[in-house]
Amino acid sequence: MADYEIFVTYKEGIFDPPGVTAERALANLGYQGVDEVKIGKYIRLSGDVDTSQVTEMCEKLLANPVIEDFRIESA
Amino acid sequence: MADYEIFVTYKEGIFDPPGVTAERALANLGYQGVDEVKIGKYIRLSGDVDTSQVTEMCEKLLANPVIEDFRIESA
Numbered sequence: 001m002a003d004y005e006i007f008v009t010y011k012e013g014i015f016d017p018p019g020v021t022a023e024r025a026l027a028n029l030g031y032q033g034v035d036e037v038k039i040g041k042y043i044r045l046s047g048d049v050d051t052s053q054v055t056e057m058c059e060k061l062l063a064n065p066v067i068e069d070f071r072i073e074s075a
Numbered sequence: 076m077a078d079y080e081i082f083v084t085y086k087e088g089i090f091d092p093p094g095v096t097a098e099r100a101l102a103n104l105g106y107q108g109v110d111e112v113k114i115g116k117y118i119r120l121s122g123d124v125d126t127s128q129v130t131e132m133c134e135k136l137l138a139n140p141v142i143e144d145f146r147i148e149s150a
Contacts, residue, residue: 001110007117022118025136033123034132035076042082042117043097048108057109061100 001046003075004054008063009040040068044075076121078150079129083138084115115143119150 010016018039026034043062045054054072063070085091093114101109118137120129129147138145 009117009119022137026132029132029135031122031124031128031132033128034120035122036120038119040117040119042084042115044084044113044115045109045111047106047110049106053106053108057101057104057106060104062097 001048002050003044003046004051005073005075006043006045006054006058006062007040007071007073008043008058008068009038009070011067011069014067076123077125078119078121079126080148080150081118081120081129081133081137082115082146082148083118083133083143084113084145086142086144089142 016038019037022037022039023034026037041063045057049057051072051074058070058072059065085094091113094112097112097114098109101112116138120132124132126147126149133145133147134140
């Protein structure tokens with residue numbers, strides 16, 4: 001059994017609608033100091049699988065490699 | 076300027092539909108070793124704000140404290 005943490009983020013230059021929405025909402029709540037918000041996915045995966053399999057899972061299902069980057073860490 | 080990483084996860088016992096969907100899809104793709112998948116949010120926030128303000132932002136907007144936990148790290 002192994003535990004992994006996977007961080008999925010939009011690639012540089014790809015529009016991030018939830019992030020922009022959060023920026024505006026935070027400004028409306030009075031947090032003027034916020035410069036940028038980016039919202040991605042934080043996936044925790046456990047099982048009898050190795051890192052190369054988890055990489056494959058990210059490429060095939062957990063991330064969209066066209067517009068997203070992912071980073072895998074053993075937890 | 077400070078950079079923060081925020082990890083938003085469902086509280087223990089709260090149903091995680093995207094996680095369960097990913098588990099099933101991975102099983103259908105042939106990854107029989109996967110035990111559990113949990114899908115949360117990975118937020119990167121930068122600005123002229125301190126940790127107590129970021130905690131407030133999580134409580135008010137970025138997370139739903141009723142069903143989600145959050146963890147903040149300086150990046």
